[in-house]
Amino acid sequence: MRVLLVPNRANAAALSAAAELAAWLSTQGFEPILTVADAQAADLAGFGVAPADIGAPALTVALGGDGTILKAVHVLGDVEAPVLGVNLGRLGFLSGTSVEKMREAIGTALAGDARTERRATLRVEVVMEGRSVGSYRALNEVFVGRGSSGRVVSLEVGVNGRRLLGFSGDGVVVATPTGSTAYALSAGGPIVSPTVRGLLIVPVSPHTLAARSLVVGTSDRVQIALPDPARADACLSLDGDLVPCRQRIERVTVAQDEHDVLLVKLDGRDFFDVVAEEFFGC
Numbered sequence: 001m002r003v004l005l006v007p008n009r010a011n012a013a014a015l016s017a018a019a020e021l022a023a024w025l026s027t028q029g030f031e032p033i034l035t036v037a038d039a040q041a042a043d044l045a046g047f048g049v050a051p052a053d054i055g056a057p058a059l060t061v062a063l064g065g066d067g068t069i070l071k072a073v074h075v076l077g078d079v080e081a082p083v084l085g086v087n088l089g090r091l092g093f094l095s096g097t098s099v100e101k102m103r104e105a106i107g108t109a110l111a112g113d114a115r116t117e118r119r120a121t122l123r124v125e126v127v128m129e130g131r132s133v134g135s136y137r138a139l140n141e142v143f144v145g146r147g148s149s150g151r152v153v154s155l156e157v158g159v160n161g162r163r164l165l166g167f168s169g170d171g172v173v174v175a176t177p178t179g180s181t182a183y184a185l186s187a188g189g190p191i192v193s194p195t196v197r198g199l200l201i202v203p204v205s206p207h208t209l210a211a212r213s214l215v216v217g218t219s220d221r222v223q224i225a226l227p228d229p230a231r232a233d234a235c236l237s238l239d240g241d242l243v244p245c246r247q248r249i250e251r252v253t254v255a256q257d258e259h260d261v262l263l264v265k266l267d268g269r270d271f272f273d274v275v276a277e278e279f280f281g282c
Contacts, residue, residue, distance in 0.1 A: 001058035001110070002031045004081070006072040008064030009041040014088050017063045017099060018042040024103060030110070033057070035075060057081050059109050059264070061102070065089015066182075070239045073121075073139045073261050082116055084109050084264040093181060093274055096265040105266045115265045119178045119194055120218070123257035126236060128247035138238040139261050140179030144224050144252050145171015145204055147235040147245055154231035157201060158223045159216055168231060170205035174222050174254040178261075181275070183240075189213045191279070193271055199256060224252040 003025050007014040022032040022044050032047055039048030054075065060083045062072040069085045076083070085095035086102045096114075097105035108114050124136040136142075145153055156166045175184040177192040180200055185191060189202035190213060197218045203211040216222065226232040226249055235245040236252065269277075276282040 002033055002055065003106070003110070004054060004057040004060040004072070004075070005032055005034050005038070005042075005047075006060060006062045006064075006068060006075055007034075007038055007042055008068045008071075008088065009038060011064055011088055013099070014063040014068070015042045017086065017088065017102065019044060021061065021063075021102070021106070022047055025106075028107075030058075051075065055079075059084060059106065061086060061106060062095075063088060063099075065092055066094045067240065069094045069263075070139055074137070074239070074241075078137070078259045080259055080262055082109060082114075082262040082264045084114075084266075091278060093278060094178070094263060095267070096263065097267050101266070105264075108266060109264045117194065117263045117265055119261045119263055120176050120197060121257040121259060121261055122174065122176060122199070123255050124236075124238060125253040126243070126249065127251040127253075128245075128249055130250060131247075133247070134243075136238050136243065137257055137259075138179075139176065140182045140239045141173050141175035141184060142252070142254055143171055143173050143183060143204070143237045144226075144234055144249065145169075147233040149233045151233050152207065152231060153226060153234045154228040155234075156225045156227055157203075158225075159201075159214075159220050161221075161223070164214070165203075165211055167203060167206040167208045167211045169203060169207050169211070171203075171234065172224060173200070173202040173204060174224070175200040175202065176256075179239075181279075184213075190215070191275060195271075197256070199254065218256045220255070222254040224254070226250065
């Protein structure tokens, strides 16, 4: 069975943990793999594979913080393979175990004895200057807003073809419940349990008193348009990664994706334990 290792390449401890796990997994009869770039960074070139050849690993181990888990999700694409986060970062909101217990956790997960949480994702369709430029997937959120010029943008937001609000400001976040504790929270949105199925719409620094956060259903489609060319210098980011904006964004459509992310949890903490500890200090 294949086990995909996804380290944070900027974290020396994560690269060291990847090397340790690659050696250990090999002795246990598993096939550890990394993307070519990750393998080179961890000095594990013999374990590197092209992204197209990753397939559906029995387990994906993300070594770092929450950002590394997001990276692992994007490496997997539409494959619903379980993801175990080993926390070597600051917050570790999505992580399932600590580095001290990673071998035990991996063994439990591969034996099928771990708790798995199913998390919804977003499917994002982007139209620039009348032409579709791509379809993207996100676990946390998509942000449409201020571009490189730093100027305020004018946005119109609708649901299922019905215009709901128009405003000028920094932009708008559409998030999953998982992403409610990320950028959406910083923008004033609510904390939503991941067991809730729906999408959050959170205006970011709107220059109006009328814009409020909304929660819509799983079958709803959110449309974001930039109708004013004079205030349309916007860019798009997915889970914090910027999408190249070489043309003017005309329309972004966001819906719940048909594929979920499977997060492996072995640290004993549920969602409300983490919220109480990390956000309220309880």
